[in-house]
Amino acid sequence: MNTNLELKELERKIFxxxxxxxxxxxxxxxxxxxxxxxxxxxxxxxxxxFIALAMVPLIIRNxxxxxxxxxxxxxxxxxxxxxxxxxxxxxALTFTALLGMVFFxxxxxxxxxxxxxxxxxxxxxxxxxxxxxVLVLAAAFLVSVKRFYLYxxxxxxxxxxxxxxxxxxxxxxxxxxxxxxxLSWGIFILVRFLRNHPQSQEEIT
Amino acid sequence: MATDKKVNPSSQMVGIDxxxxxxxxxxxxxxxxxxxxxxxxSLQRQTGLTWGNLSSHLSKLEKAAxxxxxxxxxxxxxxxxxxxxxxxxxxxxxxxVSMKKVLKRLPV
Numbered sequence: 574m575n576t577n578l579e580l581k582e583l584e585r586k587i588f589x590x591x592x593x594x595x596x597x598x599x600x601x602x603x604x605x606x607x608x609x610x611x612x613x614x615x616x617x618x619x620x621x622x623f624i625a626l627a628m629v630p631l632i633i634r635n636x637x638x639x640x641x642x643x644x645x646x647x648x649x650x651x652x653x654x655x656x657x658x659x660x661x662x663x664x665a666l667t668f669t670a671l672l673g674m675v676f677f678x679x680x681x682x683x684x685x686x687x688x689x690x691x692x693x694x695x696x697x698x699x700x701x702x703x704x705x706x707v708l709v710l711a712a713a714f715l716v717s718v719k720r721f722y723l724y725x726x727x728x729x730x731x732x733x734x735x736x737x738x739x740x741x742x743x744x745x746x747x748x749x750x751x752x753x754x755x756l757s758w759g760i761f762i763l764v765r766f767l768r769n770h771p772q773s774q775e776e777i778t
Numbered sequence: 779m780a781t782d783k784k785v786n787p788s789s790q791m792v793g794i795d796x797x798x799x800x801x802x803x804x805x806x807x808x809x810x811x812x813x814x815x816x817x818x819x820s821l822q823r824q825t826g827l828t829w830g831n832l833s834s835h836l837s838k839l840e841k842a843a844x845x846x847x848x849x850x851x852x853x854x855x856x857x858x859x860x861x862x863x864x865x866x867x868x869x870x871x872x873x874x875v876s877m878k879k880v881l882k883r884l885p886v
Contacts, residue, residue, distance in 0.1 A: 580808065580811065580812050581812075583808060583809065583812050584812035584813065587809065587812065587813060587824055590823075590824070640819075641819075642819070642820060642823060643816065643817045643818070643819030643820025643821070643822070643823055644816065644817045644819075644820055644852060644857065644859070645813055645815075645816045645817075645820045646813065646814040646815045646816070646859065647813050647814060648812065648813055648814050649814065651813075652814075770823065773819055773822075773829075
């Protein structure tokens with residue numbers, strides 16, 4: 574019997590229970606769906622609307638989930654690990670955004686090398702999908718939620734398919750489908766969570 | 779004449795903290811051991827105990843000074859957070875060590 578291992582597993586179980594409310598699934602699903610629908614319809618404002626809509630899970634989390642799940646403060650080690658993970662995610666996002674900005678400036682100024690422009694035209698969506706998938710993979714590893722690995726694969730496949738369907742103007746379809754699937758799964762997890770965690774009748778304070 | 783040494787299980791339990799040995803209280807202590815603090819509701823969700831049961835076990839643990847309650851504000855709402863005291867943490871460590879010893883001594 575290794576009680577240290579069991580306690581570690583218990584801590585991991587408590588930590589992951591805070592990711593079984595479907596909020597991250599809803600968030601990711603909404604953003605991906607917005608991205609896909611914007612590509613399908615060419616209505617640029619749609620992505621802004623969907624990003625605003627992606628704030629809804631945050632409100633649901635504060636108003637619906639936390640009152641049913643309670644509050645836990647994790648150990649200083651776990652908090653430090655979470656802080657490092659957030660920092661890593663911020664750096665990765667900033668790097669991705671900067672890279673995108675550099676490409677955009679080069680493209681706008683007609684200063685992009687021909688080969689790079691060609692490559693971007695053919696593979697940008699696969700490249701972008703790969704970067705998003707790596708971020709989702711990192712999240713899956715850090716929070717130990719297995720379904721996030723599947724989401725990472727789904728995101729990469731969707732963007733890869735979008736890249737191949739680009740010539741037929743159907744690149745939005747696989748991304749919309751992936752977003753829809755993740756969103757539906759998020760709703761399923763949320764409903765299951767609400768069913769398993771009825772609002773407590775007792776005074777919380 | 780061969781002597782058959784029999785181990786009396788109850789004699790092996792000397793030195794075991796009876797307060798922690800109760801499964802529900804062990805469960806509560808283990809949960810609070812691996813985190814910094816938790817509120818009543820989360821502890822109830824994680825341990826699967828009923829409100830009354832949890833409340834009664836927490837009272838016993840609080841009386842023994844193994845756990846402490848702290849009022850704090852989350853947003854504008856007052857909130858009671860529970861955490862293991864240093865004494866409780868040491869008691870839990872000692873309990874685990876004692877139990878390991880007992881289990882090692884038990885005949886297979």
